[in-house]
Amino acid sequence: MAETITRRDFLSGKPMGKRTTSVKVDPHWPIPRVAKLYQKLLKQDPPFDHPKFEHVPSPELDVPTRLGRLRTPDWDSINSTHLLKRTLFSPTFTELENAEAGTMAQTINNLLAAQTAPDPPDSWVTEPPPVWDSLTQEEIMEILISYRLRMRTLVKWWGMEMRKDTFSIRENMTLFWHNHFATSAQKVIFPQAMYEQNKILREHCLGDFRELLRRITFGPAMLIWLDSYRSTKNEPNENFGRELLELFTMGVDTYTQTDIIEASRAFTGYLTDGVSTNYSYTLRSGIGNYWNNRHDFESKTFLGQTGTWNGDDIIDIILEQDVVANFICSKIYQWFVYENVDETFVDSMATVFRDSDYNIETTMEYLLTSDHFYDVNFHGAMVRNPMTVLFGTMRQLEMDDVSAEGNYFIRIAEYLGMIPMFPPDVNGWTGYRSWLNSITLPSRKMITTTYLDGYGGLGMIDTTADAVALAQTMTDPNDAEKIVEDFARLFSPFPLSDTLKTQLLDILLDGAAIYDWTISDASAEGRLKNLMRHMMRMPEFQLI
Numbered sequence: 001m002a003e004t005i006t007r008r009d010f011l012s013g014k015p016m017g018k019r020t021t022s023v024k025v026d027p028h029w030p031i032p033r034v035a036k037l038y039q040k041l042l043k044q045d046p047p048f049d050h051p052k053f054e055h056v057p058s059p060e061l062d063v064p065t066r067l068g069r070l071r072t073p074d075w076d077s078i079n080s081t082h083l084l085k086r087t088l089f090s091p092t093f094t095e096l097e098n099a100e101a102g103t104m105a106q107t108i109n110n111l112l113a114a115q116t117a118p119d120p121p122d123s124w125v126t127e128p129p130p131v132w133d134s135l136t137q138e139e140i141m142e143i144l145i146s147y148r149l150r151m152r153t154l155v156k157w158w159g160m161e162m163r164k165d166t167f168s169i170r171e172n173m174t175l176f177w178h179n180h181f182a183t184s185a186q187k188v189i190f191p192q193a194m195y196e197q198n199k200i201l202r203e204h205c206l207g208d209f210r211e212l213l214r215r216i217t218f219g220p221a222m223l224i225w226l227d228s229y230r231s232t233k234n235e236p237n238e239n240f241g242r243e244l245l246e247l248f249t250m251g252v253d254t255y256t257q258t259d260i261i262e263a264s265r266a267f268t269g270y271l272t273d274g275v276s277t278n279y280s281y282t283l284r285s286g287i288g289n290y291w292n293n294r295h296d297f298e299s300k301t302f303l304g305q306t307g308t309w310n311g312d313d314i315i316d317i318i319l320e321q322d323v324v325a326n327f328i329c330s331k332i333y334q335w336f337v338y339e340n341v342d343e344t345f346v347d348s349m350a351t352v353f354r355d356s357d358y359n360i361e362t363t364m365e366y367l368l369t370s371d372h373f374y375d376v377n378f379h380g381a382m383v384r385n386p387m388t389v390l391f392g393t394m395r396q397l398e399m400d401d402v403s404a405e406g407n408y409f410i411r412i413a414e415y416l417g418m419i420p421m422f423p424p425d426v427n428g429w430t431g432y433r434s435w436l437n438s439i440t441l442p443s444r445k446m447i448t449t450t451y452l453d454g455y456g457g458l459g460m461i462d463t464t465a466d467a468v469a470l471a472q473t474m475t476d477p478n479d480a481e482k483i484v485e486d487f488a489r490l491f492s493p494f495p496l497s498d499t500l501k502t503q504l505l506d507i508l509l510d511g512a513a514i515y516d517w518t519i520s521d522a523s524a525e526g527r528l529k530n531l532m533r534h535m536m537r538m539p540e541f542q543l544i
Helices: 007-011 032-044 077-087 093-101 104-112 137-163 170-180 191-204 209-217 220-225 239-249 257-266 288-294 311-318 322-336 343-355 360-368 386-390 392-396 408-416 440-453 467-471 480-491 498-509 524-536
Strands: 300-302 305-307
Touching: 032 137, 077 093, 077 104, 093 480, 104 360, 137 170, 137 191, 137 386, 137 392, 137 408, 170 191, 170 322, 191 209, 191 220, 209 239, 209 311, 239 257, 239 311, 239 322, 257 300, 257 311, 322 343, 322 360, 343 360, 386 392, 386 408, 386 440, 392 440, 408 440, 440 524, 467 524, 480 498, 480 524, 498 524
Parallel strands: none
Antiparallel strands: 300 305
16 A cells, blocks of 8 residues: 555554655646645645555356346345445435335336435635736645645535435436546646536436536546646647547547547647636537637547547547447446446447437436346445445434544545545546455444444544434334344345344343343443444445
């Protein structure tokens, strides 16, 4: 890993050692004078650390390819629970019960339904950019410090949105697309641009992929992140053209270096000040003198088609390629089903994507109603990503209005290796089984201790889980066996074995007879927390 902290220091709650980062500071952005001061600030206030996760391959599973729909008789507790654990930021017990009692169609319709946009973190999200040349060095540094603080506020704001997520797949889809179009606030600098990108991801995450791609491509954050803002006809920058093809739409070995060069020429002349751009979504082109003087209006040949293409034209030509649907569907499959892709199923899914003119919601409905998605071999086959542990566990425990000292949640996210808005590079996070190592696993266990006790070794929170209230949402809080079974459904992707059920029941009863258990007993809170603490430290808790 990149940090120098030892496991012993970690367990004692010491801060990370010297931080490193793979995200470079742009010496040109927003202007060279400001960039130098920003580099100075980062020495005083180091950027977040990005632990070097080595990819741990997921094993091959013996899953037959089935292209049919899940049958109504197969909609049961096991399959409905699997659906919710893969789509929500960790479901509550009440949601699990409601999903089982309803139909698959009702449940999936609710998961995919339109949602009201959350309130922004503050009014600064639309604040205009400073006139940098008119400011003193001290004034510039003051603004940069405020931007750094606002970025942290933005991360916490999104985390709390994950925690209070409604019964919807949208927050999970927003995180998926953020990982797909991985953009780091460290280089972008402007919190307004990062908020705007997050807003676009949330609004279009289940809509038209073409429109999502356009909105991200020509938004301020991406123009800065991959250097499009300074790409001109005399000096075309290839960064965005390359990643557009390789990471965002088509994948490796589907284009040539000439295609990158020609695409880069088409993406010249687009400009941003960090908040607004010279791009018109109505005109589908750049506007103004900067565009007219710096865009390459000459003929270009891209993927075999010749014309005076601009950025929108390149996107349109890309989306004519069949490989795009397969590439995007493979990414969706890996996020929601399993790392190792079933190519036959993805081919079928990609056909739906293409036939719907790249409608994401239609494609997700196909996936989530498929017999393949619910194959028992996929149950518990994925490691929970850090956000479903950090904020999803709060959601499972129905903890509202949780706050903590300082940057507690960001610090924990740093130990877990996933800070939203700060991906390690344009590839996003390594993920899958790589989420677990000798630092992240004890960190995950400390989080659960904190939620139950208020303190877990890395800081304090002001609210803990109400174990009695949580148990009272379950099947029968006065039945000890039912309590164990219901908590297992909440915390584990697997049915309880008889041996484990007996062990967990012993922990809950703490020497008492089974008929003596009652939720109103004075010791119930402590016994329930002992049970929860044990279950949340089990390996199964890390799986979905």
